Amino acid sequence: MTTARKGGRRLLVSVSAAATALVVGVAAWAVVRLSDGGGRTPTTNLADSPAPSRAPGGYGSGLTSVVRPSARKGGTVRVSSQNLLESTDPADMFTMYSRNMVRLYGRSLTMFKPAPGPAGAEIVPDLARSLGRSSDGGRTWTYKLRQGVRYQDGTAITSKDVKYAVLRSMDPGFAQGGLFFDTLLDLPAGYEGPYKSPGADTDRAIETPDDETIVFHLRKPLATFDQVVQLPETIPVPKARDTRADYKSAVVSSGPYQIESTREDYVALVRNPHWDPASDPNRTALPDRFVFTYGMKGDEVSTLLKAGETEMGGFLPDEEYAPILADPALKARADAPVTAVRTLAINPQVPPLDKVDCRRAVVRALELEAVSKASRAVPDQVPTSLVPPDVAGVRYADPALSPRGDKEGAREALERCGRPDGFTTKYIYRELPGEKEAAETVRDSLAKVGIHVTLDHAPVEKFHKEFGGVPANLKRDGVGLIARSWAPDWPDPSTYLPALVDSRELSEKEPSVNLTVRLPDVDELIDRATAEPDPTIRSGLWERVERRVAEEAVLVPTTWRRTLLLRGATATNLHVSPVFGDYDLVTMGVDAARS
Known part of the structure; x- marks a missing residue:
């Protein structure tokens, strides 16, 4: 399945206008996925530790276990959000x-x-x-x-x-x-x-x-x-x-709660008296009420979370990461799920990147560990595959990806493509937090093997509509390297890979998500995977899609991007949903005496 956003809607087949849609609402849903999650939880490298802590209430515990388990009913769960109420x-x-x-x-x-x-x-x-x-x-x-x-x-x-x-x-x-x-x-x-x-x-x-x-x-x-x-x-x-x-304003409830009141920035839910728990094995319905407040400032949400005045606050602003992680008590309440994949599209329409070994030299030279640490208190996770870590199925571990770069391998590739002394190319990125620093890190790592990069940037909307989102413009302007981000709609390759690598979704003269992958055999594999009923066979087909794209070196991950969550001090039954990249509301409770 290929998905993209168009005019605020989601589109399943054509993503020719997807880039335009990335700038609707919060500055690009699929740019960094800062406003709504949808990525997967990491299995390794949680910030400065090699794996999530499994200690009750410890840093990262909510990724792999339920924190503060409780069957206690009652109280009000308060949700504070920087997002606007969608509907x-x-x-x-x-x-x-x-x-x-x-x-x-x-x-x-x-x-x-x-x-x-x-x-x-x-x-x-x-x-x-x-x-x-x-x-x-x-x-x-x-x-x-x-x-x-x-x-x-x-x-x-x-x-x-x-x-x-x-x-x-x-x-x-x-x-x-x-x-x-x-x-x-x-x-x-x-x-x-x-x-x-x-x-x-x-x-x-x-x-x-x-x-x-x-x-x-x-x-x-x-x-x-x-x-x-x-x-x-x-x-x-x-x-x-x-x-x-x-x-x-009058949704008729079929779940354990019903809408008590709603306005532009507020929703209150109370119990639905006709919900039967015997018919619903998935929901615990512990709290008596939920109250959602939208459109808040990031620092306001952070203050409420730190003080225990709200149970859930969504993704925190980048500037909050360092002080939270420096405070042992606050860090013990934090989780950092992977919520998007930053990628580098390598343009085969711009010489000398039209030669596969020149593209492979770029991939080999990337120092991904340095890129993951660029400008962020919570380092992004070093990627080993294009698909993020916990999407269902088998992923192709690309041997060309290296935490510290493979300089010898890069120079050998340059020899094979006839550019032993390197070459020059252009790199464009979006004016978003951390992208400038990541671009500079990529530039510096490539320079070590003689690939000299000129950096350019654009505001998000212009990037997707004009500069970095239209393949014909990239070819015209000689842009060889393009920074992008993408995330699955839910934990399955079918909601992630097609938009990025299906050539039928690439529109040369219109904004596109796929900018550089034009491989008919990949398209055939996507069709087979989409229709294949056997999960094991289907997983193998998606792995082959990843492998072919990696072999051609036209799209590589640079980081598995992570965001920081902070558990409310009074919330119970907390865990990070690998679907939503945030705490799961369906099972959440609250210490009724403190809420």
Whole structure:
């Protein structure tokens, strides 16, 4: 699956306008993923220690275990956020912090297991009784709803409500939501949801033969459709209660909580009296209330967290890292998950990088350990593969990647490409925290083998729209090295690799995520992996995709970027979700006496 953001929406197939979308909202969702996580937890190199601490409450403990386990009910969980409230309507959201929150009052067909570490990447049934039954070679998926599930008003949830929810999400007015279902389902051409296309025949895409059964028909086989139906779009919506654009203020709950009140920067949730824990094995529903405050300043959130006046605060600003890590008490409450991958695209359309050995010389010369430490109190993790560390499956460990660089290997590659004395090229980066320092570190490491780099930079929006995001412009301007970042939508290679390396997603004259990978055999491997039902075989195909890209040296990781979280002093049952890159709200509790 290839995903990108376009006009605030997510797009599954074409990413020709993705770079433009990277500058919508928070300065580029996929640039550094600072606003919503979505990466994976690291397995090694947590800042200055080689592995996460497993001591209760210690630094990094929330990555691999539940911190402060408790079954105590009651109290209010306070969530303070620098982000703006995207929406409370399940049809109009995609960011990680929204998808974390919505599971408190909405149940999708499936969900990722609320657990730390690798277990948190497992897809499990939620509103559905079991994972989907696939037929027709992966084009048809059937789900049965759990019995006895009800809305907050006591009415029964039916499969027709799920179908209606998915269809209404396709309305163009829901600009912040996803386009997965629009593109995957076998819908009539031009379908725009029940508001604008009320007479369309949608049964060819979604059938509901009875109140408990829903059947999806896809245009192409997709082996991981169970992962797609965990999205908020499958949270049921009763048609009679749909108030369209105003539904965000009156969402009908199917989860353990319901909306008490909401405004532009505030959401309060209270218990849903008709939620039945017997029908929901995934949620603990410990607190009595959740209160979310949005649009706060970073230093305000940090102050509240340090003082124990909020239970959760999201990613902290870079300037907070050093003082927190210097304080033993605060450091013991911190976690640092991997949330994105910084990459270096090496342009084969700019000589002498049109020669594979010249590109390999660049890769061999990179001093990745130095790049990972550039300008950050929490060093990024040194990468060994293009795919981040805990995405499911086998990853290709690229032997050309080296913490301290392979100068001899780089010089040998320069000899093979006919440039024994090196060459010159241009490098462009975005005006974002740490990118200048990383670029200077790359420049200095390449200079040691005779590759001389001229640095250039641009504001984020201009970078993606004009300078660093349009392949034809890069070729015209002779830019050989381009700094980028990307992150998976959820823990599977299908939501990460295609956008970066599928040549069919590269648009030469428009903003693109893929700038340098034009390999037809990689495209074929992607198609095979997407349709392959056997997880082991599928994992091997994705590993082969990574290997081919590494062999051509057209895209390499420079860091696995990490962000810092601080556990609220009164929060219980804390663990970092490997899906959201933040603390999992579904299992969180609070010390009721202190909240």
